[in-house]
Each structure stands twice: as structure tokens, then as C-alpha cells.
Amino acid sequence: MSTSSVYLRMNGGGLPALTALVDCLKSTEGELTLDLACSRRIEAGTLSALQTLAERAGEKQVGVVLTGVSVDVYRVLKLLRLAHRFTFLA
Amino acid sequence: MTEKGSGLSKERIAYLESLVSQARTAAAVFSQYTQSDVDRIVKPMVLAGLEQAYRLAQLAVEETKLGVLEDKTIKNMVATEFVYNYVRDRRTVGVINEYPDRGMLEVAEPIGVIFSVTPVTNPTSTVLFKCIMAIKTRNALIFGPHPKAWRCCREAMRTMYGAAVRHGAPEGVFTCLEEPTIDDNVYLMHHRDVRLIDATGGPGAVKAAYSSGKPALGVGPGNTPVYLEKTADVEMAVVDIITSKTFDNGTICASEQTVVIDDEVYDRVLAEFAALGAHVCGDSEVKLLSHALIDPETGYARPMAIGQKATDIARVVGLRVKPETKLLIAPIRGVGRDYPLSVEKLFPVLAVYRAKSAEEALKVCVDVNHLGGLGHTAVVFSRNEEIIRKFGEMINAGRIIVNSPGSIGALGGVYNDMVPTFSFGCGTGGGNSTTDNVNVYHYLNIKRVARRTPAHMWFRIPNQIYFNRNAVENLQRFSSRSTVIVTNPALEQIGHVDLVRRWLPSETRVHVLSIPDAEPEMKVVRAGVEALKLYAADQVIALGGGSVIDAAKVIKLQYDWPDADLDELSAPFLDIRKRVARFPGVKAEALRLIAIPTTSGTGSEVTPFAMLTDKTMGRKITLADYSLTPDVAIVDPQFVMSMPKGLTADTGIDALTHALEAGVSIYASPYTDANAMEAISLIFRYLPAAFEHPGDEEARTMMHNAACIAAMAFSNASVGVNHALAHSFGARFGVPHGRANALMLPHVIAYNASVPTKFMPSPNQRTYMAPKKYAMMADLLGLGGDNTGEKVGNLVKAVNSLLDRLGLPNSIADLGISREEFERAIPDLARNAFDDPSGRSNPRMPLVDELVALFSSAYRGRGERKPAETSSHETVTDSVYVDK
Numbered sequence: 001m002s003t004s005s006v007y008l009r010m011n012g013g014g015l016p017a018l019t020a021l022v023d024c025l026k027s028t029e030g031e032l033t034l035d036l037a038c039s040r041r042i043e044a045g046t047l048s049a050l051q052t053l054a055e056r057a058g059e060k061q062v063g064v065v066l067t068g069v070s071v072d073v074y075r076v077l078k079l080l081r082l083a084h085r086f087t088f089l090a
Numbered sequence: 091m092t093e094k095g096s097g098l099s100k101e102r103i104a105y106l107e108s109l110v111s112q113a114r115t116a117a118a119v120f121s122q123y124t125q126s127d128v129d130r131i132v133k134p135m136v137l138a139g140l141e142q143a144y145r146l147a148q149l150a151v152e153e154t155k156l157g158v159l160e161d162k163t164i165k166n167m168v169a170t171e172f173v174y175n176y177v178r179d180r181r182t183v184g185v186i187n188e189y190p191d192r193g194m195l196e197v198a199e200p201i202g203v204i205f206s207v208t209p210v211t212n213p214t215s216t217v218l219f220k221c222i223m224a225i226k227t228r229n230a231l232i233f234g235p236h237p238k239a240w241r242c243c244r245e246a247m248r249t250m251y252g253a254a255v256r257h258g259a260p261e262g263v264f265t266c267l268e269e270p271t272i273d274d275n276v277y278l279m280h281h282r283d284v285r286l287i288d289a290t291g292g293p294g295a296v297k298a299a300y301s302s303g304k305p306a307l308g309v310g311p312g313n314t315p316v317y318l319e320k321t322a323d324v325e326m327a328v329v330d331i332i333t334s335k336t337f338d339n340g341t342i343c344a345s346e347q348t349v350v351i352d353d354e355v356y357d358r359v360l361a362e363f364a365a366l367g368a369h370v371c372g373d374s375e376v377k378l379l380s381h382a383l384i385d386p387e388t389g390y391a392r393p394m395a396i397g398q399k400a401t402d403i404a405r406v407v408g409l410r411v412k413p414e415t416k417l418l419i420a421p422i423r424g425v426g427r428d429y430p431l432s433v434e435k436l437f438p439v440l441a442v443y444r445a446k447s448a449e450e451a452l453k454v455c456v457d458v459n460h461l462g463g464l465g466h467t468a469v470v471f472s473r474n475e476e477i478i479r480k481f482g483e484m485i486n487a488g489r490i491i492v493n494s495p496g497s498i499g500a501l502g503g504v505y506n507d508m509v510p511t512f513s514f515g516c517g518t519g520g521g522n523s524t525t526d527n528v529n530v531y532h533y534l535n536i537k538r539v540a541r542r543t544p545a546h547m548w549f550r551i552p553n554q555i556y557f558n559r560n561a562v563e564n565l566q567r568f569s570s571r572s573t574v575i576v577t578n579p580a581l582e583q584i585g586h587v588d589l590v591r592r593w594l595p596s597e598t599r600v601h602v603l604s605i606p607d608a609e610p611e612m613k614v615v616r617a618g619v620e621a622l623k624l625y626a627a628d629q630v631i632a633l634g635g636g637s638v639i640d641a642a643k644v645i646k647l648q649y650d651w652p653d654a655d656l657d658e659l660s661a662p663f664l665d666i667r668k669r670v671a672r673f674p675g676v677k678a679e680a681l682r683l684i685a686i687p688t689t690s691g692t693g694s695e696v697t698p699f700a701m702l703t704d705k706t707m708g709r710k711i712t713l714a715d716y717s718l719t720p721d722v723a724i725v726d727p728q729f730v731m732s733m734p735k736g737l738t739a740d741t742g743i744d745a746l747t748h749a750l751e752a753g754v755s756i757y758a759s760p761y762t763d764a765n766a767m768e769a770i771s772l773i774f775r776y777l778p779a780a781f782e783h784p785g786d787e788e789a790r791t792m793m794h795n796a797a798c799i800a801a802m803a804f805s806n807a808s809v810g811v812n813h814a815l816a817h818s819f820g821a822r823f824g825v826p827h828g829r830a831n832a833l834m835l836p837h838v839i840a841y842n843a844s845v846p847t848k849f850m851p852s853p854n855q856r857t858y859m860a861p862k863k864y865a866m867m868a869d870l871l872g873l874g875g876d877n878t879g880e881k882v883g884n885l886v887k888a889v890n891s892l893l894d895r896l897g898l899p900n901s902i903a904d905l906g907i908s909r910e911e912f913e914r915a916i917p918d919l920a921r922n923a924f925d926d927p928s929g930r931s932n933p934r935m936p937l938v939d940e941l942v943a944l945f946s947s948a949y950r951g952r953g954e955r956k957p958a959e960t961s962s963h964e965t966v967t968d969s970v971y972v973d974k
Contacts, residue, residue, distance in 0.1 A: 041122045044115050044260055072122050079118040079202070 030062060033089075037068025042076050050077075054085035065089055097273050106277055112262030113203040113230035114283045119260040120228040121200055125183040131257045132174065132225050138253035139170035139218045139246075146214040146249065149242035154210050156397025161338035165215035165512075166246075172503045172510040173222050177530050182226050186536070193541035198534045200228040205278045207289040207299065211341035211397060211436060212512055213239035214246040216290055219512040221250035221264060227533040232284070233266040234275045236291065240268060272298075279304060288528070290513045300521055307532055308522050309513045312343045312466030313434040314496050315458035317451050317481055318359060319472035320352035326493070327471035328362040331440070334495030336416050340438045341397045344467035344489065344500030344514060348425070348432055348441040348458045350451045356444045360419065368417040368440075369400070375409050376420045376431065379439060382407040384430035391435050400438040425457035434462055448477060452484055459485050464519030469496040488515050488525030502527050545853050546667070549761040549806045550716050551696050552685075557725035557795055559787070564724060565593040568682065570629035572599045574622055576642040577633040578607040581688055586729055590633055590686065601625045607634070609703040610641035612656075618645030619652075622681070629682045632720070633729075635741070636692030636827070639685045640700040643718045647700075650677045656702070660711040664930055666808075673715035685720035688729040690780070690793040691741025691828055693748060693801020695723035703821065712817070712927055719805070725798045727791040735781055738793075739896035740828030742777040745769065745797035746892075747831040751810040752803035753867060754842055754860040755931040756852035762807035767870055769800035774871050774892065781896050810932035811923070812838040815944055818922035822915055823907060832898045836886050837947040839864060843882040846934030860933040890952050901951025912949055919945055 032053075039046075057064045067089040069077075077083040098106070139146075147162035181187070187196035204224065208216040217233060224231040235243035247266040255261060267274050275295065279287050279302035287306040289299035296308035318327050335346050351359050360370050371379065383395050383403070395403055400418050404411040411418070418439045425432040431441045445451035459468060468487040472478050482490050491499035494506060502508035513528035524532065556564040573594060577587055582604055591600055603621045605614050618641060622630070627649075632642030647654055651674040663669030685695035694700075698719045702711040733741075749769035752762050773796045779789035815838070816830035825833075842860040849858065865881035868874075873888055875881035899905055902912060920941040923929065929936050936944075 042119065044119050044262070047115055047119065076118045076122060079121060080115065 031065060032057065032062060033065045033067060035067045036070070036073060039068075039073055040070055042073045047076070047080065047082070051080075051082060054082065058085065063087055098277055102274070103277070106267075106274060106281075109232050109265045109267070110203060110278070110281055110283050112265060113232050116260040116262035117200065117202045117228075117230040120230065120263060123183065123228055125181060127258060128183055128226060128228060129178070131254050131259050132177070132222060134257050135222060135225060135250050135253040136170045136174040138249050139222075140167060142246075142249045143167045143170070146218075146242060146246050149245055150214045150239065153242045154213060154236075154239050154397070156211060157338040157341050162215070165212060165338060166218055168501060168504070168510065169215035169219040169512055170222065172501075173219055176503060176510050177222065177226050180226075180530065182530055182534060183228060186534075193543040195539040197537040197539055198227070199537050201533060201535060202285040203230050203232065203283050204286045204288055204533065205232050205234060205275075205281075205284045207234045207275060207287070207291045207295045208236065208239070208243055209291040210236035210239045211343070212290075212338075213243050216512045217243045217246035217266075218250060220288065221247065221254070223530050223533050224264070225250075225254055225259060226530050229533055230260075230263045231265075232278060233264070234270055234278060235266060237270055240266070240270050244268065276302075286533075288513065288533075296521065305523075307513065307515065307524065307528055308520075309515060309528065310343075310520055310522070311434050311462060312347075312514070312516070312520075313432075313458055313461050313463030314344060314347045314467045314469060314487075315455035315463065315485065316346045316349040316469040316496065317455050317472070317477075318349055318351045318355070319448065319451070319470065319474060319477050320354040321473040321477070322355070322471035323473070323493070324355055324359055324362055328359060328366060330471075330493075330495040331469075332363070332366055332368065332417055334497040334499070335440050336400070336438050337495075337497050339397045339399055340497075341436050342497035342501070343434070343436065344491075345436070345497040346440060346469060346495075347434055347463070348422070348443060348454075350443045350445050350454045350458075352448070352451060353444055353446050356442075360421075360442070363417070363419050367412075367414055368419050369404070369409070369411040369415045370419040371409070371421065373421075376422065378407050378409060379403075379418065379420055380430040383435065383437075383439065384433060386430070389427055389430070389433060391433060391437070395435070395437045395439075398437050403437060403439065425454055425461055432458060432461060452480065455481070456484055459487065463487070465516030465522060465525060466514060466520060467491065467496055467500045469494075469499070486517070486519045488517055489527070500527075542853055547757070547759050547761075547806075547854070549759070549802075550698070550719065551802050551805060552720050552723050554721070555696065555723045555725065555798065557798065558791060559727055561724045561726035562589060562686065562728065563593050564722075565590065565631075565684070566595055568629065568684065568722070569595055570598045570682070572601070572625050572627045573629040573631060574618075574625055574627045575600060575602045575631045575633055576618060576638055576645065577602065577604055578638055579604050580607060581634055581638075584732060586633055586688060589728065590631060598629075599625070601627070605638065605641055607637065609637050609701055610644065611703055611705060614641055615644045615648055615702070618642070619648045622649045627681060629684065631684045631686060632695075633686045633688065635687065635689040636694040636701075639687065639692070639694035639720070640702070642683060642685070643694075643700040643720070644702060644713065646681050646683050647674075647713075647718060650674070650680050656711065656713065659715070660702075660713055662925055663927060666714060673717050676717050682722070683720045684722040684724065686724045686726065686729060687794070687797070689733060689737060689741040690730050690790070690797040691744035693745065693797050693804070695720055695725065696798055696801045697805045699805075701817075714927065723798065725794055727787060727794045730790055730794050731785065731787070733784070733790075735784065735897075738777075738781050738784065739898055740826050740832070741797065742773060742780065742793060742828070743832040743835070743893065743896065743898065744828035745793075745800045746773045746777070746889075747812050747816075747828075747835055748797075748804040748809060749773065749800040750835070750839065750867070751812055751928075751932075752800070752807040754863045754933045755804075755807040755810055756850050756855060756933055757807040757931050758859075758863070759807065759854070762803040765799045765803035766807070767867065769796045769803060770867055771870055772796035772799070774888070777892065778895055808931035809928045810838070810842070811929045811936045811941070811944070813928035814923040814926035814932075814936070815919075815941065815948070817926050817928065818919045819902070819945070819948075821922070822919060823905070825905065829898060832893050832896075833902055833948045834944065835893070836889050836952045837944050839882065839886050839889065841940070841944060842933050847937055847940065848935040850931075850933060850935045855933075858933065893952065902945075902949040903951065907949075909949070912945075916942055916945055 143166035244266040287299040296310040299306040467489045468485040470481040489500045499505040503510035509527040511527035515524035516522040517525035632639040698716040749766045753766040776789040776792040820830035865878045868881035868885040873884035
């Protein structure tokens with residue numbers, strides 16, 4: 001099993017990295033871990049990329065693990081009914 | 091209308107879904123914003139709206155062909171500037187209100203996606219207003235504009251959206267349907283991601299909103315009645331009505347529709363209207379207007395007239411009016427379908443009615459109100475406050491505007507202090523959920539964070555208590571013209587009454603009312619009240635045991651307040667501070683009540699309780715109120731030296747029960763604990779001596795004080811289930827109160843010390859305290875034990891030993907009551923015990939089955955337990971709650 005790890009920054013390179021990861025998924029199997037510890041807030045673009053990532057991962061049966069998710073961000077994922085698509089690690 | 095928008099094409103559905111999806115994401119992202127983020131966005135939006143007010147008004151007039159450019163411009167400015175003035179400093183994110191003294195916070199929760207229907211009459215102003223509300227509250231809006239106003243609405247939305255997004259609002263926070271249809275509205279109203287529908291529009295839109303099953307704010311049509319009463323400032327009223335009714339050519343649904351004018355000022359009012367540019371129609375002109383403007387089939391105004399100028403309407407109808415005519419006045423003689431112009435007319439035609447009296451005027455206004463205007467708006471012009479209030483009571487309208495223009499007045503913030511709005515809640519009369527001027531708070535879920543607050547507590551006792559030998563001498567302090575001594579024959583015989591007489595001031599006329607030595611009945615109370623009246627008493631001395639003192643309390647209550655209904659006052663209650671029955675309180679010129687106890691047990695001399703026996707029902711009535719507390723207590727051991735041994739034991743155990751129950755009560759406090767603990771200590775030390783050596787003055791004195799001290803505790807902490815059981819059992823089988831208490835006591839301690847089936851709700855207790863309290867009592871008595879369980883066990887043993895030493899019966903069976911008779915009585919006993927208010931302060935909530943089990947245990951007796959199978963009822967568990 002191969003594991004990828006990506007760190008997102010809300011105002012930095014988080015979104016491109018995530019987009020790249022989505023592309024990367026085409027050839028990746030196993031589990032992806034995204035560290036959102038730097039994200040106190042989540043923007044629409046990031047949410048959209050996360051949603052796409054979750055869809056692609058689902059198709060390929062790859063688990064997506066989110067770590068360092070603040071309760072504020074977690075709540076947004078719940079509001080958008082996205083939370084169930086991820087595994088959360090403290 | 092297509093059900094749930096099923097007539098929509100796939101493309102249209104995809105379009106609608108994309109709007110919802112954008113809005114949903116925007117709302118979710120928006121939920122993370124702070125108050126300052128939001129406030130930073132709102133201000134530039136408002137400025138953008140103000141800047142575009144004229145242009146947006148132009149677009150609205152061009153597209154809808156309704157209204158007046160200048161007025162629509164003003165409306166756009168009100169919708170931005172006035173609304174901003176209201177919302178700018180209001181908290182709408184996070185904690186929005188704090189009530190530290192109530193331990194309460196209010197926290198704002200955004201709603202999410204709101205679908206907003208907007209009207210043709212006020213299109214751009216409504217959009218501007220709702221955009222500000224949505225941003226201020228972190229919600230996303232999808233606009234469903236009127237099909238004849240969607241372009242100007244879209245432009246108003248774009249104006250606000252551009253400013254909002256430039257200043258940080260999430261993308262997609264506002265969207266607007268293009269070329270909207272009713273099917274679009276239906277689809278969106280039923281969409282699972284639309285959380286609220288805010289429908290400002292015609293009755294169809296509002297009905298659809300409420301029928302969707304979604305939470306909705308629906309604001310529909312009105313039919314504003316105006317009462318122009320004879321005391322009104324006529325000149326001001328006429329100017330106000332013209333200002334309002336011609337504003338934007340009458341398109342605001344709060345504008346005046348029918349003015350009901352008192353006969354005395356009718357002609358003057360019409361002349362004033364005419365002088366200021368109104369055309370007063372004759373009968374034939376009224377007919378013409380009615381036929382042309384009101385659809386006879388529906389009874390509603392024809393759309394073609396809405397928002398048109400008076401002169402244009404006159405031209406179309408065929409009336410000849412002056413070119414400067416701004417309003418058409420149509421006198422009508424009734425309200426309803428036979429008088430077509432009595433309905434809502436969103437154009438400058440105003441019905442007027444001449445009323446012969448205020449009564450008639452109010453009735454006609456009620457008729458107009460009920461003809462499509464329920465819950466909306468009404469106007470009254472009057473200087474008569476009584477008329478204004480009566481109008482307010484009679485008319486069902488969310489906004490009752492006084493001495494001001496209806497339309498502008500209802501919008502709020504200009505002529506009055508109402509909240510500025512472009513959505514008028516019409517309450518249930520209009521099929522709406524609110525009568526408010528819809529505002530930011532309707533776009534929020536307001537959450538209450540309620541902290542635990544300790545209940546108010548008290549410690550109330552008579553303000554004068556005299557105790558120890560010769561305390562009776564203090565009677566000379568109390569001047570009285572006429573004193574009635576309530577006592578019983580035995581006490582009179584043994585000289586107690588003489589002792590009291592000796593210390594009353596010489597000028598006092600003294601009368602003795604001797605009552606039976608038993609719990610008082612109503613006939614005793616009535617006789618007592620008659621005696622007080624006969625002797626014009628200003629003071630009552632209750633000399634006796636609990637029964638006599640209780641009788642005196644009730645006699646005083648009925649004497650001071652003859653209308654007090656004892657049945658109502660004894661009604662069951664859960665919390666004495668919140669109960670239904672209200673005691674009349676203490677009269678300024680109330681009778682003074684001095685209590686001199688002749689037993690050491692009930693403590694009635696300091697308590698707010700009185701018991702009556704209801705022989706017909708076979709139950710006791712408990713009255714509880716601090717107004718029953720005697721004014722003075724004299725606790726003099728001279729009056730108890732001759733108490734028989736049996737009475738000493740019964741009353742002594744009653745006092746012990748008071749202290750034990752007050753100690754574990756849910757209302758126990760450090761104040762009551764101090765008294766309860768001291769009383770327990772004194773009783774264990776002195777009760778055996780007082781019983782075994784009746785002449786032991788020290789023992790008698792200490793027991794007399796102990797009973798009073800225990801009563802101070804339970805007067806404020808109340809008692810518990812032991813008393814509830816004893817009241818029920820004593821009344822049914824005629825067993826003295828103290829003895830009944832004794833039969834229950836060890837069983838109740840074990841019961842309260844075990845893990846409750848149900849806890850009694852109590853904000854004053856942090857944990858289940860009863861076992862710890864019993865353990866503290868055991869420690870106080872030096873009973874030993876290594877843990878709570880052992881200590882409670884030792885306390886039960888000590889109580890059993892004391893009861894044995896006092897020769898009290900071991901069990902109910904020992905009283906000679908057969909098992910069959912007792913078991914037959916048990917259901918009633920348990921029910922009456924459950925209803926007894928004493929149980930409400932017990933630390934664990936007594937369940938009826940548990941009361942049955944307690945009675946069964948008491949039947950079997952203390953000490954050696956007999957096997958449970960000897961009874962059809964379960965034995966109460968005695969597994970003691972063990973603290974860690």
C-alpha cells in the first residue's frame with residue numbers, strides 16, 4: 001500500500017496541491033492522508049477540490065484520511081454532507 | 091401549478107440545482123465568518139445600494155410599469171440606509187446577547203440557504219433589503235422574483251453581490267432566477283437544501299411557501315382600515331393619508347384602503363381631501379370605479395390598476411378629474427362583496443365611510459380588517475387614548491399605526507420606532523408565523539446557552555422567638571385590647587391558660603376558645619372565626635400542641651381573608667414558589683398570632699404549615715405558606731413538664747423526623763443544616779431522659795428547644811417522603827402523627843440512602859447527597875463506621891434503638907391492623923402519599939411502587955426483615971449508595 005501526504009494552507013499552496021493530488025489519484029492506491037492543521041477556515045475552492053478528491057477516491061476505493069481538522073472546518077464538511085466521505089484522525 | 095415543479099425540463103432542473111449548489115457551498119463557507127468579517131461586507135453593500143438607488147428605481151418602473159420613480163428611489167434608500175442604521179451595531183454572529191444575571195447566552199446560528207420570493211410592487215427595494223439581512227446573518231439567498239420584475243431584481247442583486255464579494259463574501263452567496271416560473275418556485279421551495287422560504291408577494295406565493303412543509307416567512311396582502319376619529323387632528327390626518335396612499339402610487343400593501351370617518355368631522359375631512367388634490371367621487375363615479383377596477387368574480391382588484399396614477403385610472407374608467415388629481419376618494423356605505431371598493435386597492439383609490447358613532451366606526455374597521463387584511467396593518471387617527479387602545483384590541487393587525495401614514499409608518503424607522511422592514515409579518519390571521527416586521531433576527535436560529543442557576547433559597551422564621559423557662563413572661567410586651575386564647579379543655583384544666591393570662595397586659599380583655607384536642611376540622615375553624623369577630627380580637631394566642639396551633643393559623647387566615655378558598659390553597663404543587671394557588675399574604679392590620687406550644691414535636695409555633703382533617707374524604711389537607719407562620723413563638727418548658735410519656739415519645743420522634751428529613755431534603759441549605767444537625771444531636775441526647783424522667787427539667791427544656799430548632803429547619807427545607815407516608819397512613823387508620831412517622835422512619839432512611847430509581851431534579855444539589863448527609867449525622871452522633879454505607883447502617887440502628895427505648899410499636903402489624911385490611915388500603919395509601927406535597931422535597935423521587943414497598947416494609951416492621959414472599963409487594967432495596 002502506498003500512502004500520500006499533503007499539507008494544505010488556506011492562503012498558500014493548499015488548493016493547487018490538492019488539485020495535483022486529485023490527478024495523482026489516477027495512479028495511486030491505498031490511503032491518502034491530508035493534514036488540515038493549518039486551516040482554520042476552508043474556502044469554496046478547497047471544498048470543491050476535496051469533494052472531487054472524495055469522489056475519485058471512492059471510485060478507486062482509496063481511503064482519504066483528514067488529520068488536524070478544526071471543529072469549524074469539520075462543521076462545514078458536515079453542513080455540506082461531505083464528512084462521511086472521509087476518515088478523521090485527531 | 092405543477093406539483094413539486096415536475097413540469098420542468100432537465101436543463102431547467104440542472105440550472106436550479108446549480109443555483110442551490112452554489113448557495114449551499116456559500117452558506118457553509120459563510121458559517122465560518124466572524125461578526126467583523128460580516129460587518130466589513132455589509133457597509134460597502136449599503137453604499138453600493140444607495141449609489142444605485144435611482145438607477146434601480148428606473149429599471150423597476152420601466153420593467154413593471156408600476157409606481158413612481160421618485161418614490162421607488164426613496165424606497166431603495168430606505169431599504170439600504172434605514173435598514174443599515176438598524177442592523178449596523180447589532181450582533182448577529184456568535185454570542186449576540188448575554189444575560190449574566192440569568193446565566194443565559196444567546197448564540198446566532200445561520201439558517202443556510204434561503205429562497206426568497208419578491209414582489210412586483212416593491213421589487214428592487216425588497217431585494218436590497220434582503221441582501222443586507224442575508225449578509226448580516228451569514229446566509230445565502232436565492233431570489234425568486236416576480237416574473238414581471240426579474241430583470242430589475244437581478245440587477246439589484248448584482249449590485250449587492252458585486253459589493254459583497256469584493257469585500258470578502260463567499261462566491262455564490264446571492265443568486266437570482268432568470269425568467270422565473272411558478273414551477274421554479276415550487277421546485278426550490280421543496281428542495282432539501284433550501285432551509286427557509288421568505289415569501290414577500292401575493293397570496294399564491296405565500297400559500298405555496300407555507301404549503302411546502304418548509305419553515306417559511308410568508309408576507310401577503312393586506313386591507314388597511316383607518317379610523318379617523320372625531321378628536322383627531324384632521325389636517326394632519328388628511329396629509330398623512332394622502333402622503334401614504336399616493337406613495338409609489340399606493341403599491342405598499344400597508345397603505346390605507348378604507349377610511350372610516352366619524353360623522354362629526356366627515357364633511358370637513360372630505361373638504362380637506364378635496365382641497366389637497368383628491369377627487370371626491372359621486373355615487374355614479376363610485377359605481378364606475380367599482381366595475382372597472384374590481385373583478386366581480388374574484389372580488390379582488392384588477393392588476394391593470396396596480397401602481398397607476400390617479401389621473402390615469404380616472405381616464406381609463408371615464409371619470410373627469412382635474413389634471414393635478416392625486417387621489418380618488420370613493421364614499422361607500424358598507425363593507426364586503428356588495429361594496430367592491432372595500433377590498434385592497436394597491437393604487438390611489440381610497441374608500442371612505444361615514445360612521446354615526448365610535449361603536450359603528452370600530453365595527454366597520456373590523457369588517458375591513460376581516461376582508462383580506464387580517465394580521466397586516468391598520469391606522470387610527472385620534473387624540474383619545476381610550477379609542478386608540480380599543481382600536482388596538484379590536485383590530486387584528488401586526489402593525490397598528492397611530493396618527494401617522496400607514497405605508498411609511500409600517501415600514502418602520504421613519505414615523506415610529508418599529509423595526510425597518512420590507513416584509514410585514516401578518517401572524518396567523520394572514521397565515522404567517524409572525525406579526526413582526528421581518529428583520530435580521532428572522533434570518534437566524536437563535537440558540538440559548540443556559541447555565542445552571544441556583545434556585546432562590548430562603549430562611550424564614552418568626553421574627554420573635556422567646557425560649558427557656560419563664561419565656562411566657564414576654565407576653566406582657568404585646569399590647570392588645572382583645573385577645574382570644576385558642577386552646578383545649580385539658581390545658582385549661584391544668585392551669586396553662588391561667589399562666590398565660592397572668593402575663594398579659596392588664597388592659598387586655600381575654601377570651602378563651604376551647605377546641606377539641608384533635609386535628610382541626612373546618613367546623614372548628616368556622617367557630618373560631620366567629621369568636622374572633624364576636625370579641626373584635628386583635629390578638630390570638632394559640633396555646634396547645636400542633637393541632638391547636640394549626641387551628642389558630644387557619645382561623646387567623648380565614649378571619650383576615652374571609653374569601654380565601656382552602657380547597658384551592660391546598661391544591662397540589664411541585665414547587666412552592668411556582669404553585670398555582672396564591673395565598674392572600676399578610677394584611678397590614680392583621681391579627682397578631684402568638685404560638686405557645688405545649689408539646690415538643692410539631693414545631694408548629696415557627697412553621698408555615700397547617701394541617702386540617704377532611705373527615706369526609708378520609709385525608710389530611712396541608713396548607714403551606716409563610717403568611718401562616720405565627721408572629722411570635724414562646725417556647726417555655728413549663729408548658730411541657732406534664733406531657734404524658736406516650737406523647738413525649740410520639741412528639742419527640744416527630745421532631746427527629748423533621749430534622750432528619752430537612753437534613754436530606756433537596757431544599758436543604760447551610761442555614762437549615764445547622765438547625766437540623768443541632769436538633770438531631772439534642773434529640774438523641776435528651777429525648778430518652780425526657781421520656782424516662784418526665785420531671786427532668788433540663789431534658790424537657792432541651793427537647794422543647796430541639797423541636798423548635800428542627801421546625802426552623804423543616805420550615806425552610808421542608809420534609810420528605812416519611813411525612814408523606816405518615817400523613818396518608820395516619821389519616822386512614824387514625825394513628826397519631828408522631829407514631830406514624832416512627833413506623834416509617836428506619837425504612838425511609840434506608841430507602842433514601844440507596845441508589846435512587848429516579849433522582850429528584852434539584853439545581854441546588856451537585857450530587858446525590860442523602861447518604862452523605864446521613865453519614866454526617868452518624869458522625870455527629872459518634873456512631874462510628876468506616877464508610878458511608880456503614881455509617882448509614884449505624885444511623886438506622888441508632889434510630890431503631892431509640893424507637894425501641896421509647897416503647898414505640900415495631901410495625902404496623904403491632905397496631906392490630908390485619909394484613910388483609912392493610913393490603914386493601916395500600917393502593918389508596920400509596921396514591922395519597924404520592925399526592926402529598928411533603929414528598930416533593932424528598933431527595934429521591936418516590937415512585938408509587940416504591941411507596942407501596944415502603945408501606946409493606948413498615949407493616950412488617952423494623953429490625954429483623956421477614957421474607958419478601960410474605961407480602962405481595964416487593965421489599966424496598968436497602969443497598970446503600972456508596973460514595974467514592
